[in-house]
Amino acid sequence: MTTHGSAAARHDAGRMSPPPGCPAHAAGAGPMPLSGPRFHTEPASLYREMRHAYGPVVPVSLPGDVPAWLVIGYREMMQVTGDPALFPRDSGLWNQWETLPEDWPLRPMVNVPQPSVYYTVGAEHQRHLRMLEPALEGVSPFELRRHTEQLADRLIDAFCAGGQADLTADFARPLPALVLGRILGFSDPQALELVRLMAAFTDGGPDALAAHQRFGAMMSQLLATKRERPGADVTSRMLASPIEFTDQEYILDLMSLTAAGHIPTSDWIGNSIRLMLTDDRFSASLGGGRHSVAEAMNEVLWEDTPTQILAGRWASRDCQLGGCRISAGDMLLLGLAAANGDPDVHDATNERSGGMRNGNSAHFSFSHGEFQCPFPAQEIAEVIARTAIEVLLDRLPDIDLDVPAETLVRRPSAFLRGMTVLPVRFSPTPAAGG
Structure with missing residues (x-):
């Protein structure tokens, strides 16, 4: 594959014989723009x-007519993610x-790889994991649940007397960052600053760069504090850890843990609450029961996963791969949500008719x-996600959507x-903390 000419020409050259009965291939369909409202509306x-037009691997164009392949x-x-020698996560190879x-x-x-x-x-990746995984395994699930319950109660106390709330801004978005702040070693006020900073640089507004720089500076200060006064x-x-790392490596790993842990967990909470408020299969949980919270969360990871596409x-x-000729240096985007819905693996319609997926967690979320x-x-x-939802349903058992379900708006992103x-609306209740 050359780096000249249109994305359509590059991908047409790399496409193998079309699948039988595929009208889009027969007509010579060009690459699919990886943008547009349908990625977040339907x-x-x-x-x-x-899948019908292109098969399991789709030629796509990113902004600026930049070519890539979307694996759906x-x-x-399984082949791409299970073969790091043929498909490494090394953007330096990009053609x-x-x-x-x-x-x-x-x-x-x-971007060009960083030492995180x-x-x-x-x-080098395994070296980082040998340091990070034991540090994360040291988090007590009982302490983690206690932190999440305390912080969830605090957030709910701020709006429970009003009978209305925006659970994205008031609950699902700040809670994971607050909990992560505690287990990393930040104070609660510092964790609130993390919430503001991550919202700023993930939204990509005019203050995004400054927010990201401040985010890194906070991790640098945390590192210095814990080196002087270590804690649990x-x-x-x-x-x-006995493995030696530079300060830059520690800081980048802390930034990665926090950002990668905050956004998907926040969306997991919000998407699960939305499912439980709009799907009859989970209505029993809204009476204060907890038995289907885990099922709703697992269903979200299959049908409504927070990370839809991952680069790369x-x-x-x-x-x-999948009927396409992939050239050395080509980028492959991981279509996690699309792969979860591949009808060759499972029939989502039949599963829904039977109720739940019965704990099947073989998704790519x-x-x-x-x-x-x-x-x-x-x-x-x-x-964090399950405790957050359970506390919310315990505190506000009659919670319901305050707008028609079809008017709910998703983040405008294909990724x-x-x-x-x-x-949402609910019966006003007094704050748990008085």
Whole structure:
């Protein structure tokens, strides 16, 4: 694949024989723009159309007509995420760097690797994991639940007397950052500052760069504090590891843990609450019961996963995948949500007719393979999300949507899926703290 010409020409050259009966392939359909409202208004039907038109691997164009491949087949996703030699997470291999303008909007998402757990590969990635995983495993699930209950109660106390709230802004968005702040070693006021900063740089507004710099400065200060006065927290356990790291590596790992843990957990809470308020299968939980909270959370990871598309992998050599010729250096985007809905693996219609997925957790919401979300981090996110929802339903058992379900708005992104707002109403109640 060359770096010249249109994205359509590049992908047409890499496409193998079309699947039988595929009208879009027969007509020579070009790459799919990875933008537009349907990615956040009706992604399931859009992915079905893409699968019918292109098969399990879709040629897509990113902003500026930059070519990439979107993997939407379950089996192909297993192949890509399970073969780090052929499909490493090494953006330095990308064959498009020389063509990209400096202000390309997605450049930070696929930038040249940094020395953090999120960007390193091979032995260096494993070195970071050997330091981080024990530090995360040291988080007591009982302490974590206690922190989450206390902070959830505090947030609910701020709005419970009014009978109305926006559960995105007032609850789901701040809570994970507050809990993560505590287990990392920040004070509660400092954790509130983390909430503000992460909202600023994830929204990409005019103060995004300054917020990101302040975010890094806070991690640097935390590192200095815990080196001088260690405690029973993740940062102190990272510093106690026998593996040596530079301050920059510690800071980047702390930034990665916090940002990667906050946004998906926040959206997991919001998407699960939305499902429980709009789907009859989970109505029993709204009477104060807890038995279907876990089922609702698992259903969200299958049908409404917070991370829809993940960047990325890069082919280390020419190969074939899902009927396409992939050239060395091509970018592959992981279509986690689309792969979860692949009808070749499971029939979502039949599953819904039977009620739940009965604990089936073979989804891609935490990715898969060597670069998947570390298991201790998955457990921390699940405890925070489940405790948050249980506390909310205990405190506000008659909660209901305050707007028609069809008017709810999602984050305008093909990559992330969360509620922009989640207006609810309930019977006013006194604050738990008096």
